[in-house]
Each structure stands twice: as structure tokens, then as C-alpha cells.
Amino acid sequence: MNAYVRFKLALTEKNPIIKPYEEGEWAKLPDYKLPIDVSLSLLESLHIRWTKLLHSLNPADMERIFIHPDSGEVSVGKNIGIYAWHGRHHLAHITALCSRKGW
Helix, strand or coil: CHHHHHHHHHHHCCCCECCCCCHHHHCCCHHHHCCHHHHHHHHHHHHHHHHHHHHCCCHHHHHCEEEECCCEEEEHHHHHHHHHHHHHHHHHHHHHHHHHHCC
8 A cells, every 4th residue: 555655646746755664563553463355355456546547657657756765766667666576576475375384
């Protein structure tokens, strides 16, 4: 959800500075214990919106940037690549875990 918001900020504001967050701390909050179906429904809806947004981008949109306090300027185009890799990375973790558990 943070990634989606970062894209929207870059597309609607001039060089916005985004706020990083502590992923490990977020995972300790009570909503972490909800059934997995809640998260899967959220992801499905988010990906529908995100896909619609990404398919609408034009070349000028790809050059828009946000500023990450640690990484500096990041273009929308570069961020697409970062999150494509990031998604495959997470999928590899899930796949490896499932195969070890025999799922």
C-alpha cells in the first residue's frame, strides 16, 4: 500500500518527499494477527487499482519522481522496476517456505 501511495504522490505532486517506515514494527501491530484471507483480499483490490494506474502512464509520467530520504530521487519508471523485482523476491520467499512445509 505504501508503494501504491508513493506512485500516486509522484504522479500528483512535484518531487514529493516520501516517508519511510519501519516494516518490522508495522508487523507487530494487532492487525497482523487477522486471518490471511483479509490480507489477500486487500492485496487483490490494491493490485486491481495499481494495475489500472500503471497501464494509464505515459512517457512523461515515467520521468516523474519522488524523493526517498535514504535513496534520493526515484523516478516512477525506475520504481516500477524496483517493485517488479521486489514482488518476485517476496514470491520466492513464499514459494521456498511452502516447499519446505510440503504445501
